[in-house]
Amino acid sequence: MTSDDLSDAVALAEVAAVAARGVAGVVRLQPGLVGLLKQLAAQAWERASGRPVPDIAGVDVDLHADGSVQIGARIVTAATHRAVEVGAAVHGAICAAIEAVTGSVPQVRVRIVEIELEPQR
Numbered sequence: 001m002t003s004d005d006l007s008d009a010v011a012l013a014e015v016a017a018v019a020a021r022g023v024a025g026v027v028r029l030q031p032g033l034v035g036l037l038k039q040l041a042a043q044a045w046e047r048a049s050g051r052p053v054p055d056i057a058g059v060d061v062d063l064h065a066d067g068s069v070q071i072g073a074r075i076v077t078a079a080t081h082r083a084v085e086v087g088a089a090v091h092g093a094i095c096a097a098i099e100a101v102t103g104s105v106p107q108v109r110v111r112i113v114e115i116e117l118e119p120q121r
């Protein structure tokens with residue numbers, strides 16, 4: 001993966017993260033184990049360089065040689081919303097946002113990893 005591919009992947013991950021967070025019922029994006037390690041590395045780089053890193057924890061982007069894009073999002077939903085409807089809305093929001101940027105429809109996989117039972121304060 002070239003540095004251009006990496007910056008493209010980060011830019012698309014940021015677009016997907018913003019789209020997912022904009023859906024009613026999404027409490028937060030939740031990184032998996034690899035995502036947590038990436039987040040720690042990004043925070044260390046940010047402290048060392050002083051340059052901000054986009055908050056893309058919970059979103060994975062794979063760019064393929066044929067130009068296709070695969071995106072995975074791990075979300076936490078609020079108990080006050082139907083999880084299946086939130087997941088479908090996140091899927092649609094990410095597809096629309098990425099299509100607007102790239103001109104092609106990505107493959108999107110949304111995983112609901114938690115339903116938050118306590119209301120946010």
